[in-house]
Amino acid sequence: MDGTFARAYFDANRDAVLEEWFTLLKLPTMGADPRRLGDCARAAAGLKHFLRPLGFEVEIMTAEGAGLPVPVVFAERQGERTGMTVLFYGHYDVQPEDPLTEWQTPPFEPTLADGRVYARGAQDNKGQMMGFLMGVRAMVEAGEPLPTLKVVVEGQEESGSEVLSALAHALAPRLQADVLMACDTSCGPDGRPAIVAGLRGVQHFTVTLEGPSHDLHSGVHGGVAPNPAQGMARLLASLHNADGSIAVKGFADLVEPPTAEEHERASASASSEEQYRAEVGCPPAGGAQGEDAVTRGSFQPTIEINGIHSGYGGPGSKTVIPAAAVAKLSMRLVPRQVPSETFAAVKKHLEARCPRGMRLTLSDACRGAPGFRLPLASPVFRLAADVLGQMDGRGAVFRWEGASIPVIATLRHISGAAPLLVGFGREEDKIHCPNESFGLDQFTQVMTWASLMLSALAE
């Protein structure tokens, strides 16, 4: 088997491959939305239907008393070789599609244009996950030997992995593996394949400030009634110092700085400021002043405001004092930060500053998962670097992604496996944004990676 194997399979079976992928993309599987439970169940059933003919024993599970019963797919296939046991993790849930008006094609009608598929989840994670599983199918159909492969696919990656976390301990014996693979990350900015050697953790919540029982006339009540929009602005502004550093006491005390090698390798694969401006439309001016962008984006925690909504937002003016203000916050965590402690620190900070005359409540809280960084000199990383070197003559880079796959920390702990996170995302895929897309070339890269790496691990 070589680097052309998966691509040849794709070319020979293009319509069937796209149909499988598109069927999954058509389901609006927002795992946090109770109205989408049916679509999540359809996605899980579709995956079972895909995996069984490949020789997998497949089970669809959920957990009692763990919020929404969004199903988890667990599948296992005995290997033709006794090499390493691989646990593959993917997720079929997607981010909400809003703002809908900014989509150029409907988010749940996958559209192929100029070699790219446009849809919510086209990349994250339906595209990358189906690329991996399609690589497995190509191998099975060609009779290529595989290692023992366990597959776990959940529907709550974007919203806290509650069901899978609840199941993980009971499933522990069945999850044991040597290598934990996932395709949910990106290439280096120059397109070189990337091994993710670290991820930040994530936690989030919604904060609501309530003042008057209804919106008030801002003339009649201005200067008298407390204004929740104003209170929220002050509250959120208090989270950071003027230099952009985090002002929450006890939040970032234990941050572990990168080693010299980590910082050097991360810098080697980082975008230049010019590249960043061109891709993102603004300079990399966020975070704490005085630190470089690589450190800020990969090795430091953040507190980000993901949304604020209060009062009038239509055309012209409406002179009200809003009854309430709502903000969505998320925190990214790095090694040594303990999620329960950082969450408590932010909560305490906000509660201590609840503006006069208002009520503050936290909701939709997810205490989340810690960040981690992996040793660069591991045998699995050496093997992966060899395989990626076959795919791209320039060789692989190491990345420390600022993003999070919170359940990876749990699965790593439960399964005892070494995480191997290699994905083929690019900035232009616009994951989490309108007009998300994934190139057919990227899809076949994932297929190639799956087939080559699984072959290597089977030995």
Next chain:
Amino acid sequence: MDGTFARAYFDANRDAVLEEWFTLLKLPTMGADPRRLGDCARAAAGLKHFLRPLGFEVEIMTAEGAGLPVPVVFAERQGERTGMTVLFYGHYDVQPEDPLTEWQTPPFEPTLADGRVYARGAQDNKGQMMGFLMGVRAMVEAGEPLPTLKVVVEGQEESGSEVLSALAHALAPRLQADVLMACDTSCGPDGRPAIVAGLRGVQHFTVTLEGPSHDLHSGVHGGVAPNPAQGMARLLASLHNADGSIAVKGFADLVEPPTAEEHERASASASSEEQYRAEVGCPPAGGAQGEDAVTRGSFQPTIEINGIHSGYGGPGSKTVIPAAAVAKLSMRLVPRQVPSETFAAVKKHLEARCPRGMRLTLSDACRGAPGFRLPLASPVFRLAADVLGQMDGRGAVFRWEGASIPVIATLRHISGAAPLLVGFGREEDKIHCPNESFGLDQFTQVMTWASLMLSALAE
């Protein structure tokens, strides 16, 4: 003629009166919305149709080059007596109806329940204005002598009175009057009739902060990309000091404190803190600490945030760095503050603090009108106090409203008339809010006030 005259007219003509009022309420006349120009034209035509049979010469006008051509109705009726000439001002435009989901009845289907009419504009100003004009109709139909009466009704009170301001200078000779009446204000908190001896001015604008060209993944970009939601929070928080006082340099330097009599009379008709809590659902904890609520609400300026919108606001979490944040701000002004100067001060303050890596723009700017306070010992106020004493044995109170009718300052200047602002609004009317309403008892109070005061002014 006595205090029962107007009520008797209402009772005898109830269906016809309500039909006139409801016809106007059914029109969604948001004067700032270009899609509502047709409804505004229908409202103006309806008023012309109402006034002509009463002996008014009526003209519908608009202004070239003054933004949206929202029509102004100007009407004039020669008096049977030569007493004072009265200029009556009203507005047929209304605030936007959102949030629509909080309305218990459709905002543009007036609904009578328990003696109150529910609709957007039921009170502000369609209800109070129609009450006044219905009082005029009752007098005309009964052959009661009236003074010379000029009526000007516009459709942009809630959005800056651009057309009327543009027309006012050319109309100056025709607007000359002795008394400028409007029914767009409220009773005292104990229900006693109130003469408004001062209004705050108002100005407003929209501020937009733009960062990335699209919403970004807050993990990938957190700590690197500038976050406009965060930037907006910091920017808006900077407008006030920790004690709630205004932090904008040059904004409130020239504030004229109330005289001892003004403060005493204003305090006499003010709500207690308990009343305020019961009506508004929160304590009167807004504005600058160290000043009493009467001073803060009537005699001091404000900068209020009327809305903030940025990023995700749906259920659960969506971990984005928003591309932009938008806020609506309005300022209330008191005597000696010059609108062009206060506007420039706020603009300069914001522009000087535009967060790193973001673009700040102001739009929808309305530099507005100044506030004013009137001498309490004027002959018109004495006459009005006598009339209101007939309507309520407790006599009238003086109020200094925190709200604004910006065009009153312009009309006062152009017409040379003494403002006489008496209205019968109550807190429970919820103007500018969902479920706005106006009681039939309040409507007939306005009719009574119009008929008695116009009779008195005709002498």
